[in-house]
Amino acid sequence: MTDDDPGWFERAGANGRGAAAVREGSADRPREWPRLAVERGVVDDESAYYECLREATLTAAREAVAERESADDQQLVHAVRALDDCARTANELTERVTEWAGTQDADAAVDIEYVRELASRTPETPVEEQVGSLAGRVAALDDQQAQLRAYIERTAPEIAPNLAALAGPVLTARLVALAGGLESLAKKPSGTVQVLGAEEALFAHLRGGADPPKHGVIYTHEAVRGTAPEHRGSAARALAGKLTIAARIDHYSGESRPELAADLEERIERIQARDSA
Amino acid sequence: MSEDHEESVLPAGVERRAIGGETGLATRGEPVYGEATDGPWRRWEPGRSKLGALLSRGVETGIAGGETVLYLGAASGTTVSHVADFAGPTYAVEFAPRPTRDLLAVAEARSNLFPLLADARRPERYAHVVEPVDTIVQDVATRGQADVALANRQFLRGNGRLVLAIKSRSEDVTRDPDAVFEDVLDTLGEGYEVLATERLDPQHTDHLGVVARPQ
Ligand SMILES: C[S@@+](CC[C@H](N)C(=O)[O-])C[C@H]1O[C@@H](n2cnc3c(N)ncnc32)[C@H](O)[C@@H]1O
Numbered sequence: 001m002t003d004d005d006p007g008w009f010e011r012a013g014a015n016g017r018g019a020a021a022v023r024e025g026s027a028d029r030p031r032e033w034p035r036l037a038v039e040r041g042v043v044d045d046e047s048a049y050y051e052c053l054r055e056a057t058l059t060a061a062r063e064a065v066a067e068r069e070s071a072d073d074q075q076l077v078h079a080v081r082a083l084d085d086c087a088r089t090a091n092e093l094t095e096r097v098t099e100w101a102g103t104q105d106a107d108a109a110v111d112i113e114y115v116r117e118l119a120s121r122t123p124e125t126p127v128e129e130q131v132g133s134l135a136g137r138v139a140a141l142d143d144q145q146a147q148l149r150a151y152i153e154r155t156a157p158e159i160a161p162n163l164a165a166l167a168g169p170v171l172t173a174r175l176v177a178l179a180g181g182l183e184s185l186a187k188k189p190s191g192t193v194q195v196l197g198a199e200e201a202l203f204a205h206l207r208g209g210a211d212p213p214k215h216g217v218i219y220t221h222e223a224v225r226g227t228a229p230e231h232r233g234s235a236a237r238a239l240a241g242k243l244t245i246a247a248r249i250d251h252y253s254g255e256s257r258p259e260l261a262a263d264l265e266e267r268i269e270r271i272q273a274r275d276s277a
Numbered sequence: 278m279s280e281d282h283e284e285s286v287l288p289a290g291v292e293r294r295a296i297g298g299e300t301g302l303a304t305r306g307e308p309v310y311g312e313a314t315d316g317p318w319r320r321w322e323p324g325r326s327k328l329g330a331l332l333s334r335g336v337e338t339g340i341a342g343g344e345t346v347l348y349l350g351a352a353s354g355t356t357v358s359h360v361a362d363f364a365g366p367t368y369a370v371e372f373a374p375r376p377t378r379d380l381l382a383v384a385e386a387r388s389n390l391f392p393l394l395a396d397a398r399r400p401e402r403y404a405h406v407v408e409p410v411d412t413i414v415q416d417v418a419t420r421g422q423a424d425v426a427l428a429n430r431q432f433l434r435g436n437g438r439l440v441l442a443i444k445s446r447s448e449d450v451t452r453d454p455d456a457v458f459e460d461v462l463d464t465l466g467e468g469y470e471v472l473a474t475e476r477l478d479p480q481h482t483d484h485l486g487v488v489a490r491p492q
Binding site: 005006007008011021022025026027028029030031032033034050051053054057058060061062064065068069072158253255 | 388407
Protein backbone atom coordinates (compact mmCIF):
# COMPACT_ATOMS: atom_id res chain seq x y z
CA MET A 1 0.00 0.00 0.00
CA THR A 2 2.66 2.47 0.98
CA ASP A 3 4.61 2.12 -2.24
CA ASP A 4 1.54 3.21 -4.19
CA ASP A 5 1.38 6.64 -5.77
CA PRO A 6 -0.17 9.18 -3.43
CA GLY A 7 -3.52 10.74 -4.25
CA TRP A 8 -3.66 14.41 -5.18
CA PHE A 9 -4.73 15.38 -1.63
CA GLU A 10 -1.58 13.86 -0.14
CA ARG A 11 0.60 15.92 -2.44
CA ALA A 12 -1.48 18.98 -1.76
CA GLY A 13 -0.50 19.14 1.89
CA ALA A 14 -2.38 21.23 4.34
CA ASN A 15 -2.13 24.66 2.77
CA GLY A 16 -4.04 25.03 -0.42
CA ARG A 17 -1.68 23.48 -2.93
CA GLY A 18 -4.57 21.44 -4.26
CA ALA A 19 -4.59 22.86 -7.78
CA ALA A 20 -0.86 22.27 -8.24
CA ALA A 21 -1.24 18.70 -6.97
CA VAL A 22 -4.04 18.06 -9.47
CA ARG A 23 -1.99 19.50 -12.32
CA GLU A 24 1.37 17.97 -11.52
CA GLY A 25 0.51 14.62 -9.97
CA SER A 26 0.06 11.22 -11.53
CA ALA A 27 -0.71 7.67 -10.48
CA ASP A 28 -0.46 4.21 -12.02
CA ARG A 29 -4.01 3.40 -11.15
CA PRO A 30 -7.10 4.97 -9.63
CA ARG A 31 -7.96 4.25 -6.00
CA GLU A 32 -10.85 4.98 -3.68
CA TRP A 33 -9.55 8.48 -3.08
CA PRO A 34 -12.56 9.87 -1.19
CA ARG A 35 -12.50 7.01 1.32
CA LEU A 36 -8.70 7.14 1.66
CA ALA A 37 -8.75 10.89 2.26
CA VAL A 38 -11.20 10.40 5.13
CA GLU A 39 -9.28 7.42 6.57
CA ARG A 40 -6.05 9.37 6.54
CA GLY A 41 -7.67 12.26 8.29
CA VAL A 42 -7.15 14.74 5.47
CA VAL A 43 -10.85 15.63 5.55
CA ASP A 44 -13.67 14.91 7.98
CA ASP A 45 -16.03 13.24 5.56
CA GLU A 46 -16.62 12.61 1.88
CA SER A 47 -18.72 15.68 1.31
CA ALA A 48 -15.85 17.81 2.61
CA TYR A 49 -13.57 15.83 0.30
CA TYR A 50 -15.68 16.63 -2.75
CA GLU A 51 -15.74 20.30 -1.82
CA CYS A 52 -11.94 20.39 -1.72
CA LEU A 53 -11.77 18.39 -4.94
CA ARG A 54 -14.11 20.81 -6.65
CA GLU A 55 -12.05 23.81 -5.58
CA ALA A 56 -8.79 22.17 -6.64
CA THR A 57 -10.00 20.91 -10.04
CA LEU A 58 -11.70 24.20 -10.92
CA THR A 59 -8.58 26.19 -10.07
CA ALA A 60 -6.29 23.71 -11.81
CA ALA A 61 -8.36 23.72 -15.01
CA ARG A 62 -8.65 27.51 -14.97
CA GLU A 63 -4.87 27.89 -14.62
CA ALA A 64 -4.07 25.24 -17.20
CA VAL A 65 -6.47 26.76 -19.73
CA ALA A 66 -4.99 30.22 -19.26
CA GLU A 67 -1.47 28.86 -19.67
CA ARG A 68 -2.24 26.82 -22.76
CA GLU A 69 -4.12 29.68 -24.37
CA SER A 70 -1.40 32.18 -23.67
CA ALA A 71 0.95 29.80 -25.45
CA ASP A 72 -1.44 30.02 -28.42
CA ASP A 73 -1.44 33.82 -28.29
CA GLN A 74 2.32 33.75 -28.88
CA GLN A 75 1.68 31.88 -32.14
CA LEU A 76 -0.61 34.72 -33.12
CA VAL A 77 2.13 37.23 -32.30
CA HIS A 78 4.63 35.43 -34.52
CA ALA A 79 2.10 35.09 -37.32
CA VAL A 80 1.23 38.79 -37.44
CA ARG A 81 4.88 39.81 -37.31
CA ALA A 82 5.62 37.41 -40.16
CA LEU A 83 2.65 38.88 -42.03
CA ASP A 84 4.03 42.40 -41.68
CA ASP A 85 7.52 41.29 -42.71
CA CYS A 86 6.16 39.54 -45.79
CA ALA A 87 4.08 42.57 -46.71
CA ARG A 88 6.95 45.00 -46.30
CA THR A 89 9.39 42.81 -48.20
CA ALA A 90 6.88 42.11 -50.97
CA ASN A 91 6.31 45.85 -51.38
CA GLU A 92 9.99 46.65 -51.53
CA LEU A 93 10.69 43.88 -54.01
CA THR A 94 7.66 44.85 -56.11
CA GLU A 95 9.21 48.27 -56.53
CA ARG A 96 12.59 46.81 -57.30
CA VAL A 97 11.41 44.28 -59.85
CA THR A 98 9.00 46.63 -61.62
CA GLU A 99 11.65 49.31 -61.81
CA TRP A 100 13.95 46.77 -63.41
CA ALA A 101 11.21 45.51 -65.73
CA GLY A 102 10.56 49.14 -66.73
CA THR A 103 13.95 49.21 -68.48
CA GLN A 104 12.62 46.50 -70.80
CA ASP A 105 8.87 47.11 -70.87
CA ALA A 106 7.27 50.53 -71.34
CA ASP A 107 4.03 49.29 -69.75
CA ALA A 108 5.60 48.25 -66.45
CA ALA A 109 3.30 49.02 -63.48
CA VAL A 110 4.15 49.01 -59.80
CA ASP A 111 1.62 46.44 -58.63
CA ILE A 112 1.40 42.80 -57.76
CA GLU A 113 -0.80 41.91 -60.74
CA TYR A 114 1.90 43.11 -63.07
CA VAL A 115 4.52 41.22 -61.07
CA ARG A 116 2.48 38.00 -61.42
CA GLU A 117 2.26 38.52 -65.13
CA LEU A 118 6.03 39.10 -65.30
CA ALA A 119 6.56 35.83 -63.47
CA SER A 120 4.45 33.94 -65.98
CA ARG A 121 6.23 35.24 -69.08
CA THR A 122 8.66 33.00 -70.95
CA PRO A 123 12.04 34.73 -70.69
CA GLU A 124 13.91 35.34 -73.90
CA THR A 125 16.99 37.14 -72.63
CA PRO A 126 19.24 36.71 -69.57
CA VAL A 127 17.79 39.92 -68.13
CA GLU A 128 14.23 38.71 -68.57
CA GLU A 129 15.24 35.48 -66.90
CA GLN A 130 16.44 37.36 -63.82
CA VAL A 131 13.44 39.66 -63.76
CA GLY A 132 11.01 36.77 -64.21
CA SER A 133 12.61 34.70 -61.49
CA LEU A 134 12.61 37.58 -59.00
CA ALA A 135 8.98 38.35 -59.90
CA GLY A 136 8.12 34.72 -59.13
CA ARG A 137 9.55 35.07 -55.66
CA VAL A 138 7.64 38.28 -55.03
CA ALA A 139 4.40 36.54 -56.09
CA ALA A 140 5.21 33.67 -53.74
CA LEU A 141 5.74 36.13 -50.88
CA ASP A 142 2.36 37.64 -51.66
CA ASP A 143 0.81 34.15 -51.50
CA GLN A 144 2.52 33.55 -48.18
CA GLN A 145 1.06 36.79 -46.91
CA ALA A 146 -2.43 35.60 -47.87
CA GLN A 147 -1.81 32.31 -46.10
CA LEU A 148 -0.65 34.02 -42.92
CA ARG A 149 -3.68 36.28 -43.02
CA ALA A 150 -5.96 33.24 -43.34
CA TYR A 151 -4.21 31.62 -40.36
CA ILE A 152 -4.72 34.77 -38.28
CA GLU A 153 -8.36 35.01 -39.34
CA ARG A 154 -8.88 31.44 -38.21
CA THR A 155 -7.04 31.53 -34.91
CA ALA A 156 -7.63 35.05 -33.54
CA PRO A 157 -11.35 34.40 -32.92
CA GLU A 158 -10.42 31.24 -30.97
CA ILE A 159 -7.82 32.95 -28.84
CA ALA A 160 -9.61 36.25 -28.25
CA PRO A 161 -13.21 35.91 -29.46
CA ASN A 162 -14.54 39.21 -28.10
CA LEU A 163 -11.56 41.24 -29.22
CA ALA A 164 -11.72 39.66 -32.67
CA ALA A 165 -15.43 40.45 -32.91
CA LEU A 166 -14.75 44.13 -32.14
CA ALA A 167 -11.44 44.73 -33.86
CA GLY A 168 -11.31 42.07 -36.57
CA PRO A 169 -8.71 39.29 -36.51
CA VAL A 170 -5.73 41.19 -37.89
CA LEU A 171 -6.01 44.25 -35.65
CA THR A 172 -6.56 41.85 -32.74
CA ALA A 173 -3.31 40.11 -33.61
CA ARG A 174 -1.48 43.46 -33.87
CA LEU A 175 -2.72 44.61 -30.49
CA VAL A 176 -1.75 41.31 -28.88
CA ALA A 177 1.67 41.53 -30.56
CA LEU A 178 2.26 45.14 -29.48
CA ALA A 179 1.35 44.28 -25.90
CA GLY A 180 3.48 41.11 -25.99
CA GLY A 181 0.60 38.72 -25.33
CA LEU A 182 -3.08 38.56 -24.46
CA GLU A 183 -2.43 38.58 -20.74
CA SER A 184 -0.37 41.78 -20.82
CA LEU A 185 -2.90 43.38 -23.15
CA ALA A 186 -5.63 42.49 -20.65
CA LYS A 187 -3.64 44.19 -17.89
CA LYS A 188 -3.11 47.47 -19.74
CA PRO A 189 -5.23 50.49 -18.97
CA SER A 190 -7.43 51.70 -21.78
CA GLY A 191 -5.33 54.86 -22.28
CA THR A 192 -2.31 52.70 -23.09
CA VAL A 193 -4.28 50.49 -25.48
CA GLN A 194 -5.41 53.67 -27.24
CA VAL A 195 -1.82 54.62 -28.17
CA LEU A 196 -0.30 51.13 -28.64
CA GLY A 197 1.80 51.36 -31.78
CA ALA A 198 2.33 55.13 -31.41
CA GLU A 199 5.22 54.85 -28.99
CA GLU A 200 7.47 57.19 -30.94
CA ALA A 201 4.90 59.96 -30.95
CA LEU A 202 4.26 59.30 -27.26
CA PHE A 203 7.94 59.63 -26.35
CA ALA A 204 8.24 62.78 -28.44
CA HIS A 205 5.35 64.17 -26.43
CA LEU A 206 6.89 63.09 -23.11
CA ARG A 207 10.22 64.66 -24.05
CA GLY A 208 8.27 67.85 -24.48
CA GLY A 209 6.87 69.87 -27.30
CA ALA A 210 4.93 67.48 -29.49
CA ASP A 211 1.19 66.89 -29.11
CA PRO A 212 0.23 63.64 -27.42
CA PRO A 213 -0.86 60.96 -29.93
CA LYS A 214 -4.62 60.41 -30.13
CA HIS A 215 -4.34 56.86 -31.30
CA GLY A 216 -1.91 54.14 -32.23
CA VAL A 217 -2.61 51.09 -34.35
CA ILE A 218 -6.35 51.29 -33.61
CA TYR A 219 -6.33 54.08 -36.19
CA THR A 220 -6.94 51.37 -38.79
CA HIS A 221 -10.33 50.62 -37.22
CA GLU A 222 -13.37 51.95 -39.04
CA ALA A 223 -14.62 53.58 -35.84
CA VAL A 224 -11.62 55.94 -35.86
CA ARG A 225 -10.93 56.25 -39.56
CA GLY A 226 -14.57 56.79 -40.40
CA THR A 227 -14.92 59.62 -37.89
CA ALA A 228 -14.27 63.29 -38.72
CA PRO A 229 -10.78 64.41 -37.59
CA GLU A 230 -12.05 66.69 -34.82
CA HIS A 231 -13.86 63.78 -33.14
CA ARG A 232 -11.26 61.10 -33.71
CA GLY A 233 -9.84 61.50 -30.24
CA SER A 234 -13.21 60.70 -28.67
CA ALA A 235 -13.77 57.81 -31.05
CA ALA A 236 -10.33 56.39 -30.28
CA ARG A 237 -10.98 56.70 -26.55
CA ALA A 238 -14.35 54.96 -26.83
CA LEU A 239 -12.91 52.21 -29.03
CA ALA A 240 -9.92 51.64 -26.75
CA GLY A 241 -12.28 51.38 -23.78
CA LYS A 242 -14.33 48.62 -25.40
CA LEU A 243 -11.25 46.80 -26.68
CA THR A 244 -9.79 46.81 -23.19
CA ILE A 245 -12.95 45.27 -21.77
CA ALA A 246 -12.99 42.68 -24.56
CA ALA A 247 -9.35 41.73 -23.94
CA ARG A 248 -10.04 41.28 -20.23
CA ILE A 249 -13.05 39.06 -20.81
CA ASP A 250 -11.09 37.04 -23.37
CA HIS A 251 -8.19 36.54 -21.02
CA TYR A 252 -9.99 36.02 -17.73
CA SER A 253 -13.21 34.26 -18.65
CA GLY A 254 -13.37 33.58 -22.37
CA GLU A 255 -17.13 33.82 -22.54
CA SER A 256 -18.55 35.49 -25.58
CA ARG A 257 -20.25 38.89 -25.13
CA PRO A 258 -21.86 39.83 -28.41
CA GLU A 259 -23.44 42.92 -26.87
CA LEU A 260 -20.01 44.62 -26.73
CA ALA A 261 -20.01 45.16 -30.49
CA ALA A 262 -23.49 46.67 -30.40
CA ASP A 263 -22.45 48.97 -27.53
CA LEU A 264 -19.45 50.15 -29.45
CA GLU A 265 -21.43 50.82 -32.58
CA GLU A 266 -23.91 52.89 -30.63
CA ARG A 267 -21.17 54.94 -28.95
CA ILE A 268 -19.42 55.64 -32.23
CA GLU A 269 -22.67 56.61 -33.94
CA ARG A 270 -23.31 59.13 -31.19
CA ILE A 271 -19.81 60.56 -31.51
CA GLN A 272 -20.08 60.81 -35.27
CA ALA A 273 -23.50 62.46 -34.97
CA ARG A 274 -21.91 65.41 -33.18
CA ASP A 275 -20.84 66.65 -36.63
CA SER A 276 -24.33 67.24 -37.84
CA ALA A 277 -25.51 68.72 -34.56
CA MET B 278 -40.82 0.18 -28.50
CA SER B 279 -43.57 1.15 -26.06
CA GLU B 280 -43.51 4.43 -24.13
CA ASP B 281 -43.46 2.36 -20.94
CA HIS B 282 -40.36 0.52 -21.91
CA GLU B 283 -38.62 3.76 -22.88
CA GLU B 284 -39.57 5.33 -19.59
CA SER B 285 -38.29 2.36 -17.65
CA VAL B 286 -34.71 2.60 -18.90
CA LEU B 287 -34.17 6.29 -18.16
CA PRO B 288 -31.84 7.06 -15.25
CA ALA B 289 -33.53 8.56 -12.20
CA GLY B 290 -33.39 12.32 -12.65
CA VAL B 291 -34.02 12.11 -16.39
CA GLU B 292 -37.62 12.45 -17.46
CA ARG B 293 -39.62 12.77 -20.60
CA ARG B 294 -41.41 16.09 -20.27
CA ALA B 295 -43.35 18.50 -22.40
CA ILE B 296 -41.43 21.77 -22.49
CA GLY B 297 -42.46 24.57 -24.82
CA GLY B 298 -44.94 22.32 -26.60
CA GLU B 299 -42.42 19.58 -27.37
CA THR B 300 -41.97 16.38 -25.43
CA GLY B 301 -38.45 15.11 -24.88
CA LEU B 302 -35.80 14.24 -22.32
CA ALA B 303 -35.12 16.74 -19.59
CA THR B 304 -32.95 17.05 -16.47
CA ARG B 305 -32.94 19.49 -13.58
CA GLY B 306 -30.08 22.01 -13.50
CA GLU B 307 -28.79 25.36 -14.64
CA PRO B 308 -29.32 25.84 -18.41
CA VAL B 309 -26.15 25.66 -20.49
CA TYR B 310 -26.65 25.92 -24.24
CA GLY B 311 -29.84 27.85 -24.78
CA GLU B 312 -32.08 24.80 -24.33
CA ALA B 313 -35.77 25.29 -23.49
CA THR B 314 -36.64 25.28 -19.79
CA ASP B 315 -39.66 24.83 -17.58
CA GLY B 316 -39.13 25.65 -13.92
CA PRO B 317 -36.16 23.58 -12.77
CA TRP B 318 -36.29 21.34 -15.85
CA ARG B 319 -34.31 21.88 -19.01
CA ARG B 320 -34.60 20.06 -22.31
CA TRP B 321 -31.85 17.60 -23.18
CA GLU B 322 -31.60 17.96 -26.92
CA PRO B 323 -30.83 14.60 -28.58
CA GLY B 324 -29.54 16.41 -31.66
CA ARG B 325 -26.84 18.08 -29.55
CA SER B 326 -25.89 15.03 -27.51
CA LYS B 327 -25.07 11.44 -28.44
CA LEU B 328 -25.91 10.14 -24.98
CA GLY B 329 -29.18 12.08 -25.16
CA ALA B 330 -29.91 10.45 -28.53
CA LEU B 331 -29.18 6.97 -27.12
CA LEU B 332 -31.42 7.48 -24.11
CA SER B 333 -34.24 9.03 -26.09
CA ARG B 334 -34.24 6.00 -28.40
CA GLY B 335 -34.83 3.75 -25.41
CA VAL B 336 -31.45 2.01 -25.47
CA GLU B 337 -30.72 0.26 -22.16
CA THR B 338 -27.54 1.95 -20.86
CA GLY B 339 -27.57 0.50 -17.37
CA ILE B 340 -27.25 4.00 -15.90
CA ALA B 341 -29.60 4.23 -12.92
CA GLY B 342 -28.83 7.77 -11.77
CA GLY B 343 -26.72 8.91 -8.82
CA GLU B 344 -23.62 6.92 -9.77
CA THR B 345 -20.02 8.04 -10.16
CA VAL B 346 -19.12 8.96 -13.75
CA LEU B 347 -15.97 9.50 -15.76
CA TYR B 348 -16.78 11.51 -18.89
CA LEU B 349 -14.14 11.51 -21.65
CA GLY B 350 -14.30 14.26 -24.28
CA ALA B 351 -16.45 16.72 -22.34
CA ALA B 352 -15.92 19.58 -24.82
CA SER B 353 -17.81 22.68 -23.69
CA GLY B 354 -20.03 20.62 -21.42
CA THR B 355 -23.27 20.21 -23.35
CA THR B 356 -23.80 16.54 -22.49
CA VAL B 357 -21.80 16.32 -19.28
CA SER B 358 -23.93 19.11 -17.81
CA HIS B 359 -26.97 16.83 -18.09
CA VAL B 360 -24.99 13.89 -16.74
CA ALA B 361 -23.96 15.89 -13.69
CA ASP B 362 -27.62 16.84 -13.20
CA PHE B 363 -28.63 13.20 -12.57
CA ALA B 364 -25.33 11.49 -11.57
CA GLY B 365 -23.14 11.60 -8.48
CA PRO B 366 -19.51 12.79 -8.64
CA THR B 367 -18.78 13.40 -12.33
CA TYR B 368 -15.22 13.73 -13.62
CA ALA B 369 -15.01 15.50 -16.99
CA VAL B 370 -11.86 15.08 -19.08
CA GLU B 371 -11.23 17.36 -22.06
CA PHE B 372 -7.90 18.21 -23.66
CA ALA B 373 -8.63 21.31 -25.76
CA PRO B 374 -8.28 24.57 -23.77
CA ARG B 375 -10.92 26.57 -25.62
CA PRO B 376 -13.94 24.31 -24.90
CA THR B 377 -12.62 23.69 -21.40
CA ARG B 378 -13.17 27.37 -20.67
CA ASP B 379 -16.88 26.92 -21.38
CA LEU B 380 -16.83 23.68 -19.41
CA LEU B 381 -15.50 25.66 -16.43
CA ALA B 382 -18.58 27.85 -16.44
CA VAL B 383 -20.77 24.73 -16.53
CA ALA B 384 -18.83 23.20 -13.63
CA GLU B 385 -18.99 26.38 -11.58
CA ALA B 386 -22.79 26.12 -11.59
CA ARG B 387 -22.66 22.52 -10.29
CA SER B 388 -21.21 21.06 -7.12
CA ASN B 389 -20.49 17.54 -8.46
CA LEU B 390 -18.73 18.26 -11.75
CA PHE B 391 -14.94 18.14 -11.70
CA PRO B 392 -13.21 19.40 -14.87
CA LEU B 393 -9.81 18.00 -15.84
CA LEU B 394 -7.76 19.47 -18.69
CA ALA B 395 -6.07 16.23 -19.70
CA ASP B 396 -5.50 13.80 -22.55
CA ALA B 397 -7.76 10.76 -22.32
CA ARG B 398 -5.00 8.68 -23.87
CA ARG B 399 -2.88 9.30 -20.76
CA PRO B 400 -5.00 8.18 -17.81
CA GLU B 401 -2.00 8.16 -15.47
CA ARG B 402 -2.19 11.95 -15.55
CA TYR B 403 -5.58 11.92 -13.78
CA ALA B 404 -5.62 8.58 -11.94
CA HIS B 405 -4.39 10.44 -8.83
CA VAL B 406 -7.65 12.41 -8.87
CA VAL B 407 -10.31 10.15 -10.37
CA GLU B 408 -11.75 7.37 -8.21
CA PRO B 409 -13.14 4.08 -9.59
CA VAL B 410 -16.45 4.84 -11.31
CA ASP B 411 -19.72 3.09 -12.15
CA THR B 412 -20.02 4.59 -15.61
CA ILE B 413 -17.64 5.82 -18.28
CA VAL B 414 -19.16 7.97 -21.00
CA GLN B 415 -16.84 8.48 -23.94
CA ASP B 416 -17.24 10.87 -26.87
CA VAL B 417 -13.75 11.86 -27.96
CA ALA B 418 -14.14 11.93 -31.74
CA THR B 419 -10.48 11.26 -32.31
CA ARG B 420 -8.51 8.49 -33.94
CA GLY B 421 -8.06 5.42 -31.75
CA GLN B 422 -11.39 5.58 -29.93
CA ALA B 423 -11.20 1.90 -28.91
CA ASP B 424 -7.73 2.45 -27.43
CA VAL B 425 -9.02 5.35 -25.35
CA ALA B 426 -11.78 3.10 -23.97
CA LEU B 427 -9.27 0.33 -23.21
CA ALA B 428 -6.80 2.69 -21.54
CA ASN B 429 -9.56 3.96 -19.24
CA ARG B 430 -11.02 0.56 -18.39
CA GLN B 431 -9.00 0.60 -15.17
CA PHE B 432 -11.39 3.26 -13.83
CA LEU B 433 -14.47 1.14 -14.35
CA ARG B 434 -15.82 -0.97 -11.50
CA GLY B 435 -16.39 -4.65 -12.34
CA ASN B 436 -20.13 -4.21 -12.70
CA GLY B 437 -19.85 -0.79 -14.37
CA ARG B 438 -20.85 0.31 -17.84
CA LEU B 439 -19.09 1.99 -20.71
CA VAL B 440 -21.34 4.13 -22.90
CA LEU B 441 -19.42 5.05 -26.00
CA ALA B 442 -20.11 7.11 -29.10
CA ILE B 443 -17.91 6.05 -32.03
CA LYS B 444 -17.48 8.52 -34.86
CA SER B 445 -16.38 6.64 -37.95
CA ARG B 446 -14.95 9.70 -39.69
CA SER B 447 -12.51 10.25 -36.86
CA GLU B 448 -10.97 6.86 -37.58
CA ASP B 449 -11.00 7.07 -41.37
CA VAL B 450 -13.02 9.48 -43.51
CA THR B 451 -12.72 7.40 -46.63
CA ARG B 452 -13.84 4.00 -45.33
CA ASP B 453 -17.35 2.66 -45.08
CA PRO B 454 -18.63 3.48 -41.57
CA ASP B 455 -19.83 -0.07 -41.00
CA ALA B 456 -16.36 -1.42 -41.64
CA VAL B 457 -14.87 1.15 -39.28
CA PHE B 458 -17.39 0.29 -36.55
CA GLU B 459 -16.58 -3.39 -36.95
CA ASP B 460 -12.87 -2.72 -36.44
CA VAL B 461 -13.42 -0.49 -33.44
CA LEU B 462 -15.76 -3.04 -31.83
CA ASP B 463 -13.17 -5.73 -32.53
CA THR B 464 -10.48 -3.84 -30.66
CA LEU B 465 -12.92 -2.94 -27.93
CA GLY B 466 -13.47 -6.70 -27.44
CA GLU B 467 -9.98 -6.93 -25.96
CA GLY B 468 -11.31 -5.50 -22.72
CA TYR B 469 -15.07 -5.15 -22.96
CA GLU B 470 -18.13 -7.19 -23.71
CA VAL B 471 -20.49 -5.25 -25.98
CA LEU B 472 -24.09 -5.34 -24.73
CA ALA B 473 -25.85 -3.13 -27.26
CA THR B 474 -25.13 -0.98 -30.31
CA GLU B 475 -27.30 1.62 -31.99
CA ARG B 476 -26.71 3.73 -35.08
CA LEU B 477 -27.31 7.38 -34.17
CA ASP B 478 -28.14 8.56 -37.68
CA PRO B 479 -29.69 10.85 -38.75
CA GLN B 480 -29.19 13.01 -35.64
CA HIS B 481 -25.49 12.15 -35.54
CA THR B 482 -24.28 11.09 -38.96
CA ASP B 483 -21.95 8.08 -39.08
CA HIS B 484 -21.95 7.61 -35.31
CA LEU B 485 -22.47 4.36 -33.48
CA GLY B 486 -23.63 4.27 -29.88
CA VAL B 487 -22.24 1.36 -27.84
CA VAL B 488 -23.02 0.04 -24.37
CA ALA B 489 -20.41 -2.36 -22.94
CA ARG B 490 -19.17 -3.81 -19.68
CA PRO B 491 -15.62 -4.67 -18.69
CA GLN B 492 -14.53 -8.27 -18.96
C1 LIG C 1 -17.59 15.40 -30.27
S1 LIG C 1 -16.75 16.38 -29.06
C2 LIG C 1 -17.58 15.95 -27.57
C3 LIG C 1 -18.95 16.57 -27.37
C4 LIG C 1 -19.46 16.35 -25.96
N1 LIG C 1 -19.28 15.00 -25.53
C5 LIG C 1 -20.93 16.72 -25.83
O1 LIG C 1 -21.78 15.94 -26.28
O2 LIG C 1 -21.20 17.76 -25.26
C6 LIG C 1 -15.23 15.55 -28.87
C7 LIG C 1 -14.30 16.18 -27.86
O3 LIG C 1 -13.28 15.27 -27.51
C8 LIG C 1 -12.10 15.97 -27.30
N2 LIG C 1 -10.97 15.06 -27.40
C9 LIG C 1 -10.46 14.51 -28.52
N3 LIG C 1 -9.41 13.73 -28.22
C10 LIG C 1 -9.25 13.78 -26.89
C11 LIG C 1 -8.33 13.18 -25.99
N4 LIG C 1 -7.36 12.38 -26.41
N5 LIG C 1 -8.44 13.47 -24.68
C12 LIG C 1 -9.44 14.28 -24.25
N6 LIG C 1 -10.33 14.88 -25.04
C13 LIG C 1 -10.24 14.63 -26.35
C14 LIG C 1 -12.14 17.06 -28.34
O4 LIG C 1 -11.32 18.16 -27.97
C15 LIG C 1 -13.61 17.43 -28.38
O5 LIG C 1 -13.89 18.50 -27.54
